[in-house]
Amino acid sequence: MLGTLGRWFIDYIKGQLYALGFFFKVFKATIHFFKGKQAGKKVLTMQILFTGFETLNIIALIAMALGAVIIIQGVSLLPQFGQRELTFPILITIITRELGPMLCAFIIIARSGTAIATEIGHNVVSHEIEAYIASGIDPLTYLAVPRFIGVTVSLLLLNIYFNFFGLIGSFFITQFIEPVQASDYFRKLLSYLRPEDILSSTLKSLAFGIIISLSATYYGFKVEQSSTEVPQMVIKAVGASFVYCILVDAVITLIYYTR
Amino acid sequence: MHTVQLEHVTFIRNNRKILNDITISFPAGKTSVIIGPSGCGKSTLLKVAAGLFPPTSGKVLIDGKNLLTMSKRQLQNFRMVSSFVFQDAALWANKSVYENLSLPLQIHNPDITRDERDRKILSILKEVGYTDSIHLRPAQLSNGERKMVSLARALVTTPHLIYLDNPLILVDPSVLAKMQKLIIAMYKSSETVIANFSSISLTKRLTDFAAVMKDGRVIFTGSMSDVLTCKEPEAVKIIEDIITRDYSNSV
Numbered sequence: 001m002l003g004t005l006g007r008w009f010i011d012y013i014k015g016q017l018y019a020l021g022f023f024f025k026v027f028k029a030t031i032h033f034f035k036g037k038q039a040g041k042k043v044l045t046m047q048i049l050f051t052g053f054e055t056l057n058i059i060a061l062i063a064m065a066l067g068a069v070i071i072i073q074g075v076s077l078l079p080q081f082g083q084r085e086l087t088f089p090i091l092i093t094i095i096t097r098e099l100g101p102m103l104c105a106f107i108i109i110a111r112s113g114t115a116i117a118t119e120i121g122h123n124v125v126s127h128e129i130e131a132y133i134a135s136g137i138d139p140l141t142y143l144a145v146p147r148f149i150g151v152t153v154s155l156l157l158l159n160i161y162f163n164f165f166g167l168i169g170s171f172f173i174t175q176f177i178e179p180v181q182a183s184d185y186f187r188k189l190l191s192y193l194r195p196e197d198i199l200s201s202t203l204k205s206l207a208f209g210i211i212i213s214l215s216a217t218y219y220g221f222k223v224e225q226s227s228t229e230v231p232q233m234v235i236k237a238v239g240a241s242f243v244y245c246i247l248v249d250a251v252i253t254l255i256y257y258t259r
Numbered sequence: 260m261h262t263v264q265l266e267h268v269t270f271i272r273n274n275r276k277i278l279n280d281i282t283i284s285f286p287a288g289k290t291s292v293i294i295g296p297s298g299c300g301k302s303t304l305l306k307v308a309a310g311l312f313p314p315t316s317g318k319v320l321i322d323g324k325n326l327l328t329m330s331k332r333q334l335q336n337f338r339m340v341s342s343f344v345f346q347d348a349a350l351w352a353n354k355s356v357y358e359n360l361s362l363p364l365q366i367h368n369p370d371i372t373r374d375e376r377d378r379k380i381l382s383i384l385k386e387v388g389y390t391d392s393i394h395l396r397p398a399q400l401s402n403g404e405r406k407m408v409s410l411a412r413a414l415v416t417t418p419h420l421i422y423l424d425n426p427l428i429l430v431d432p433s434v435l436a437k438m439q440k441l442i443i444a445m446y447k448s449s450e451t452v453i454a455n456f457s458s459i460s461l462t463k464r465l466t467d468f469a470a471v472m473k474d475g476r477v478i479f480t481g482s483m484s485d486v487l488t489c490k491e492p493e494a495v496k497i498i499e500d501i502i503t504r505d506y507s508n509s510v
Contacts, residue, residue, distance in 0.1 A: 039365055119353070127349035130311045134422075135363040135412075136338030224273075 022218050026148055029141045033149065039137065040146045047150025051112040052157055062103060063095070063162040064169030070094055071170040075177050088192045095166035096197050097256070101204035102249055104158045105212060108151065109241045113216040116147050117237040120220025121230035129221075144217040151216075152209030159205035200256050207248045215240040260287035261322055261340065261420040261451045263308050268317035270300075270307055270475075277303045278314070279475040285468065290445070290452040292462050294486070295472030296497060301455040302346060302424050304472065308453060309343050309422045310334075321420075339367045341420040342413035346428060348405040350397040356408050357393040360384070360415050367416050379415060387411045388437035403434035410438060421445060423454035427461070459501050463487075471497055 033040065074087035094100075120143060123129050132139045171185050219237035223229045263285040270278035277300045285291040285308070293301045306312045308319060310326045319326040321337055329337065342363075350359050360380045364371060371379075384393065387407040397405055410426060423442065427435055439461065445452050446465045456462045462469070462483070469486045471479040471494045479486060479494040486498060 039362060122352070126352065127345055127347060128351050130306065131343070131345060131349040131351065131412075133311055134309060134338070134341075134343035135416075136335055136366050137362070 019218060022221070023214055025140055026144050026214065026217070029138070029145045030148060033141065033145050038141075040142045043142065044146035044150050047112075047147050048154050050115070051108060051151050052154030055107060055111060055154075055158060056161065058107060059104060059158050059162050060165045062107070063100070063165035064172070066099060066103070067091065067095060067166040067169030067171075068173040071173045072177070075174070088189050091167065091170055091189065092192050092197055095170075096163050096193065096201050098249075098253070100162045100166060101155075101159050101201055101208060102245070104155055104162050104205060105208035105241075105245050108155055108158070108209075109212055109238055109245070112151055112154075113212045113237055113241050114234050116151075116213070116216035117220040117234045118230055120144075120217060121223035121233050122227070124221065124223045125225065125227050125230065139221075144221070147217055148210070148213040151213035152206065155205045155209035155212070156202065159201060163201070196256065196259075200252055204249060204252050207252070208245045211244045211248065212241045215244070260449060262287040262320075263420070263451065263453060264318075264320040264323075265304075265308060265314075266318040266320065268307060268314045268319065270303055270312060271315040272303075277475050278307060281317070281475075281477050283470055283477050283480060285451065285453050287451050288449045289467035290454065290465050291468040291470065292466040292483075293453070293455045293470050293472055294459075294462060294497065294501065296500060299472045300475040301472055305343075305422050305424050305453060305455055309341065310337070311343065339416070340418055341422070342416060342418040343422040344410055344413045344424060344426040346425040348397070348409035350405055350408055350412070352397050355394045355396055356384070356389070356391075356400070359397070359408060360412050363412060363416050380411075383411045383415045384408070387414075387441060388434065402429055403431050406430050406438065407434060410441060414441070418450070420451045421453070423452065423456070425455050425457050428457050459498075473497060 070091050071087065074090055075084075078084050078086055078090075120129075123139075123143070129139050129143075132142060167186075167189060171182065174180055174185060215237045219233040219240070222236075223233050265281050265283050268278055268281045269276065281304065293304055295301050303312065307314050310319060310321075313327060321329075324333060326334075326337070350356075351362070354362065357380060360383070361376055364376050364379065368376075380393070384407075387410050389404060389407045389411060391400070391404060397408070400408065406426060413421065426442070427438055430438065442452075442454075442461070443465065454465075456465075466483040469481065469483050470477050471486060471491075473493055478497075479489055479491050481489070486494065489495065489498075
């Protein structure tokens, strides 16, 4: 019993150190990525296209719907407590600081996180990774780094895009309930938007991008021999992404309120 | 010409010892063939010797330099002169035939012009007998075509050290003839070839140096005639089994 526990603990520590080594190598390779001619630059473009560009529709739709829901709820509920002026701070809190980065992250986990882990897992099983090594191509530089940069940059930009549509969406709904001048609406809204909100939102989306891309590539490479390992590792990648995104979100929010 | 040596190499995967304390030296400029029953570790030995799998213990020496402790530049130089043909082709599934061949060229010759690259790719594809579109993906190719493209990918960078992991397995006769012709050309050149063939007839014809394997160990080494006349009971049994299997396959 004690022996089993000891072995489990040693394996766990080894696993953690291996993961740390992987993250360190990806960070190091990222620094050198833009130097010289890199075959991975095409992979980076494709990753930004897939993670960023192809997600624009769904992000716009969700952001506008969320902005609309907040305004409808705010306009109907808050006046009952004499707190109508809280509508804008709530909108900023939810769209910019909290749900914007988190919802974008969830969408990217579902779309790109799963796709990356699956693709790399299949690359391992079909010996494509060995073929990269044999051809003198570092799989980390060619497969992991472009995805790391692509997902992180895409998430950062999607968060800005989400904010834009979330705040625009709320404006359009306001026009149905209680028409206001666009200049008045946005002046009021922006007066509640503080640099800390932008910083918190940016930090979160940056951290989420790093977490999602590293989890997906790490678990993709953890597949060893069998194709049945691929879905298992995809599930682990998704689980780890959710857990670490939520934890990091809680930490950044905590720092925001306790600073 | 390049030499490949393994010193006390052991390779363990999933708690299973696949290679057990192997010491062997593959001569430079010769064709060396690894012979043995299925599952004895031939492919793993090739992959360890090619630096695709790091050994659990022991050393892999390329021209006397330890593969594990080579600098990045030395390793890149080794990759530039070597290539590996996989048993299952291992083509990059999300790339076209053209991209499968152009990527290694781009990596090893970044200054090559597009025209030059295209010329090289088309010429090597013609040489291996591939006649279909270069824009097809591996999934759209037949098994034989995949093997041809795999061989073309390995040869497009004009390597001097070639690892062949059973490239002719499950290939139809028309493709087989073309691929055999290329392999014979490699044999006649002064390149170092380390191979694992399923066919004993090809092995007999091409082998300068043979290593007989059993259960992760090398049990006999020597020229092909040494192997065929050896008195080592384990090696004799393996050779007899392979010859019988080869004969029944051909019948």
